[in-house]
Amino acid sequence: MFHALSDTTRRDILRRCVRDDLSVSRLAEAYPMSFAAVQKHVAVLERAGLVVKQRRGREQIVRTDPDAVGRARQALDELETAWRGRVERMSHLLAQDAEPDAHDPTEGQI
Amino acid sequence: MSVTSLDKDLDNLTFTLVADFAAPVERVWQLWADPRQLERWWGPPTYPATVEEHDLTPGGDVTYFMTGPEGDKHRGWWRIASVDAPTSLEFTDGFADADGVPSADMPVTTTRVTLTERDGGTRMEMRSAFDTREQMDQLAKMGMEEGLREAVGQMDGLLAG
Numbered sequence: 047m048f049h050a051l052s053d054t055t056r057r058d059i060l061r062r063c064v065r066d067d068l069s070v071s072r073l074a075e076a077y078p079m080s081f082a083a084v085q086k087h088v089a090v091l092e093r094a095g096l097v098v099k100q101r102r103g104r105e106q107i108v109r110t111d112p113d114a115v116g117r118a119r120q121a122l123d124e125l126e127t128a129w130r131g132r133v134e135r136m137s138h139l140l141a142q143d144a145e146p147d148a149h150d151p152t153e154g155q156i
Numbered sequence: 157m158s159v160t161s162l163d164k165d166l167d168n169l170t171f172t173l174v175a176d177f178a179a180p181v182e183r184v185w186q187l188w189a190d191p192r193q194l195e196r197w198w199g200p201p202t203y204p205a206t207v208e209e210h211d212l213t214p215g216g217d218v219t220y221f222m223t224g225p226e227g228d229k230h231r232g233w234w235r236i237a238s239v240d241a242p243t244s245l246e247f248t249d250g251f252a253d254a255d256g257v258p259s260a261d262m263p264v265t266t267t268r269v270t271l272t273e274r275d276g277g278t279r280m281e282m283r284s285a286f287d288t289r290e291q292m293d294q295l296a297k298m299g300m301e302e303g304l305r306e307a308v309g310q311m312d313g314l315l316a317g
Contacts, residue, residue, distance in 0.1 A: 095289055120296035122164040125171040125265070125284055130159060133175045133280075135197035136187050137158045140179040 055079075056087050060110050063097055069105040160279075169292055170285045177278045181271045184278040185242030188212070188269070195220065203230065212239050218247070219256060231256055237266070244270045248287070263295035 055077060062068055062076070074084040088108055091097040095114050100107045160174045177184050187193050191207035199205035203222040210218050218234040231252040238246045246269070251262035258264075267284045286292040 114293075117293050117296040118169060119164075121263075121286065121292040122169070122171055124295050126162060126164060126173075129171070129173050129282070129284075130162075131200055132197055133158045133173070135201075136175075136184070136280075137177060139187060139193065139196055140177055140183065143179065143183065 055084075056091055059084075059087060059091060059108070060096060060115065063108045063110040064112060067100075067107045067109050069102075069107055070099075071105065073108065169289075170283060172281070172283045175280045175282075176274065177280065178276075179278055181273050181278045182242050184271050184280060188245060189241065191218075194218075205232075212236055212241070212245070214238055219252070229254070233258060242271065244268070261294065263291040265291070265295075 058077075059073060062073065070085055070088055071081065073088070074081040077084055088097065088099065091108075092099055095111065096118075097108050097110050100109065158175050158177070160176050162174070163172045165172070187197060189212055191210035194210070195205040195207045198207075198220065199222040203224050205220045205222045207218065207220040212218070214236055216236045218236070220232055222230045222232065224230065231254065232249065233252050233256070234247040234249045236245070236247045238244070246267070248264055248266045250264040251259045253259055264287050265284045266287060267282060269280065269282045272279050272281075286295070
């Protein structure tokens with residue numbers, strides 16, 4: 047999935063195929079590139095599990111899997127929450143250096 | 157001063173964060189390099205970390221466990237890919253079972269951290285990426301099941317206040 051979304055064309059394909067079920071040939075009309083090139087982009091998205099392809103008559107219909115896209119977003123949100131907390135705690139530890147009295151290990155021993 | 161910028165790149169499934177600290181690079185490096193300091197920030201306050209092994213050399217391991225409010229223990233590990241003290245560190249991290257064996261069904265991320273001097277302080281840039289889509293899904297699933305981390309994050313804020 048790593049590089050599945052890195053291309054703007056692929057992102058655009060994802061967006062279009064949330065709203066409508068589009069065939070690969072319909073999609074190909076939307077981009078200034080060959081049918082084969084669009085097909086290749088769809089294949090990358092399909093391998094990443096972000097779209098599913100269904101045969102309908104002679105057409106290949108592409109549909110975005112909103113759950114997969116949602117999971118990607120959720121996972122990145124998880125990292126954000128974890129790291130925001132960590133950075134905050136790092137800041138606090140560093141701030142304690144500036145006020146050594148607050149954590150003087152000899153405190154109360156004299 | 158803390159988080160300066162943050163980017164969640166859905167395109168590449170990569171999380172990047174830039175933070176600025178009012179402390180020298182050497183000092184910020186100690187937060188990573190000293191296991192006693194690392195355990196004070198790695199886990200959330202409700203799941204404090206205890207670091208056992210701490211070998212910051214290429215191929216070395218860091219192992220730790222986090223203790224939950226019920227005394228529940230959650231093991232984790234890092235595998236160090238590269239280290240250049242006091243400015244850069246790259247490692248993969250994941251979870252492990254009770255015996256410390258890495259869990260295959262838990263997410264693994266690869267993180268690269270760099271520290272650079274900036275305006276008398278330290279800029280920390282970190283970038284975390286999921287190795288595979290399955291691992292990203294695992295983290296998403298964990299987050300939804302636990303519904304915990306957000307609450308913990310809010311508690312952090314309260315404690316800091």
